[in-house]
Amino acid sequence: MTASMSLDSLTDRDVSAVRRPVRWHIAVFLAPAVLIYTVVMVLPLVETLRLSFFQNIDHHQVFAGLANFRTLLGDERWAYHFWNALGNNTYFFAIHMLVMVPLAVLLAALLSLRRLRGGGFYRTAIFMPTMLSFVIVAFVWRLILSPLWGITPNLLDALGLRSWFAPYLGKEQYALTALGFISVWKELGVPMVLMYAAMLAIPDEILEAAEIDGVVGISQFFKIKLPLLWPTVGVVAILTFVSNFNSFDLIYSEQGVSAGPNYSTDILGTLLYRTFFGAQFQFPDPHMGGTIATMMFLIILAVVCIYLFFIQRKLVRYQL
Amino acid sequence: MALIDEKVETMSKKRLSISVLAAAAAASVMSVAAAAPVTLTIESWRNDDLALWRDKIIPVFEKAHPDIKVKFAPTAPAEFNAVLNSKLEAGTAGDLITCRPFDVPLTHFQKGFLEPLNGLKGMDNFTPVAKTAWTTDDGKTTFCVPIAAVMHGFMYNKDIFAKLGITPPATNDQFLAALTKIKADGHYVPLDMGTKDTWEASQLAYQNIGPNYYKGEEGRRALVAGKAKLTDPQWVEPFRMMAKWKPFLADGFESQTYPDSQNMFTLGRAAIYPAGSWEITGFNKAAGFKVGIFTPPVQKAGDKCYISDHPDIGMGANRKSKHVAEAKVFLEFVASKEFAAIYANALPGFFSLQKTPVEMSDPLAKEFASWRGKCDSTPRPTHAILSRGTPSLEDDLWVKAAGVVNGTLTPEAAAQQLQKGLDSWYKPAAH
């Protein structure tokens, strides 16, 4: 393929500039996704965001400018709930980054070891919690941690750690941490699979070359595999961030819509749901709900933009 | 010329025949439409009652009205309010809506989702008091047919009481003494309540024992009128009592859910259970022992007793439904004595709100109902008018009451915070 030598330096733009036709294929590739996404997701969401600029005065929608935002950040009650939720969400995310990501990398590394028998079994087993619905996850962990039906107390007793036991999900100071760990338990599968796929994509030639150079085992992992994994770690981190800051189902299933005890497990998702759709006897306020949604959107947008423009560019992506 | 005339004639003949055909078609379509049975859907949070409606209530109605079919389509209780609100906004809600009491359906009515029911046949089967939960503030329009009320009190395990030689307490001191005795024995949990499902602390604790302190309707009306505040002694005392319960609750009660409480009681592990009358059916089936009940303890011997007697379920018609007329026919059935008899006996513990009392066969239900003669009834104070704003007093009470029982909030602080939340939007002068 001698022709490829001179073609190497050609970019797609050059190629198409030579041909000069309209690049319909771009539109074709994009059309179905853009269409469904815009109609089913974006338009209804825009409607919701629009609500944040209106207020309900005596059953009429009145344009209110930024009044709702001032209420959310300035009014004592609203501000308390908002900052409480934001703080809790950040803590929740921290648990995922500090516990889940290293674990995912560790397990993926172990699974991608050549010569490991039963890898498929391990992978499926560790992935199983991810397949469960939040209803099941909430239910089973409530059962395990229940002080009445005695699984955790007995287990800790057998390990001599009985004093460590408390009704975690019912205590303000422990509930969020407990839920963080339960969430990690459930969500570990996805980052593990992504890392695993990335590790498998590392060509054998590179690993062989390393082994010939005498770089094996843990050293090989840190010197060769991990650097090639950073883009995937980046993807996992940003996906985890977005997922956490949109999270709702687990806390809703486990602690109810008021995210107790005493709002200690309230995150942005539960605050939003409670405001937008109402709680047991609390009537829904779609305007403040829309405001919270807008704030969530702005926060996540800011972080994602920072990631895309500063971090992702810096990640060296090797074409393998 | 003749040709044209002919043409015109054929044209008009054609037109005539076409219009005749059209009319005939329209007539047949309309008659078919009239003959096809209408299916009504009932929205509800009572998954528990699915079998009751499907097997006992709906067949009776369908027999009398063969052209109307009815489907009972409940949603899980935790999701019900949110889902119903969404469906009503978008217009996909069912034809008949099961109504919670007071503020929630009132707001639905004000938004134009519920049909006014003033002239409905059978509405005079109910006293004005029974209808207050489903009537506008000015008393002029009713928007749901009352179905049932629930009452609150304490249930106890008769076997455990007999074994430990305890009689049902009448005063607070006797109550605490009984709890102390059961705790000293060590085998049973004295008081069966958890705070994970915060509504227990609100409805089964505060609003259960509360009426004896704030004197039922008298106190509730004063609160609504703004003459009393939640920080007044009669409203703080119930919290102080609840704060004393902690040592008598199960180990780890902060994680104890409502189903946990139920299970603990029916499995014979606990002695006293703060209860709503709705438990009767379930406990009859599940408990392996005799269940007794006693009214919430009074402060001093000889005090007048008050009980929480709360209209809980009603049914209204979705104004945007395509079959409002048929829905109203069903509501007439719901307002009838026949319906009341079926419902009250199939669900002992849900007491009919009709003027003529229903003959009930269940002994516990009969005992509960007898309390209406001894004690003065009052509905839960937080539901009427005081839950219309943000924060709704009921939802706020759930969190604060649980805090008091947990010991993380003092009674005074709880009352203060509740009143503050109420003051942030509630203007008593209007009521």
Add this chain to the structure above:
Amino acid sequence: MKTPMTEARRPAGSTLVAHGILAFFTVLALAPIALIVMNSFKTRQAIFGSPLALPTPETFDLIGFTSVLGGSNFGSYFANSMIVTLVALAGTIVFGAMAAFALSEYRFRFNAVTGLFFTVGLMIPIRLGTVGILRMMMSADLVNTRTALILVYIAQGLPVAIFVLSEFMRTVSMDLKNAGRVDGLSEYEIFVWLVLPLLRPAMVSVAVFTMIPIWNDLWFPLILAPGEQSKTVTLGAQVFIGQYVIDWNSVLAALTLSIIPVLALYLVFSKGLIRGITAGAVK
């Protein structure tokens, strides 16, 4: 053809450690699930009397399963869940891959904007648009249909799929694609025959974690398609959770049954993952 690797000598101890760690996490992952499955076969008293015990002949009780399978339309709920999940999955992956290809391959005026446009979907939960979506489905007469759910789930899954797939697509060699163009292949052919096969592990990963939220979702079936003919399995299981009465046996049985299809779907895709990886090694 894989060149035979000179396997460096690895001490047996480290393999043991690896197995140890993996085994620990396996137990941690499976034990809670086993707890549910076990208890779904017991009587109610036994569930709360001794939750850790295996069902014995005295405590063994199939009542949960009989009431779940016999008393409701579980067969049709399963079918609905399967159809909705698989069709939505196919749509998400196909349309997502196409869009990801366009965004990662070509430089054009609206590339960055379109990319950001899809990223927006990552940032807000689609549930917020519920009322708008519901009204839209009403006017399109799609309420209580599987189609409504499928459309919503595709819209929900596209942002993540595009995000992940375009990341993987950037690693496909430019040389390969340009060689294809030189050979006269159209862009479509390059996409289908050159790029997609290399993306198989990524596509399977996306498939796996896209299908799970769809299968387990309660919210949209509840709002858009609660009718009998379109009810999904997750929604059907809710009927056993009452306001004051919970039919424990049925709830546990329903939960156990709902694990099976997801597990099956995962195993199916898991095999594809292996095949894709070994095939992809051939360049």
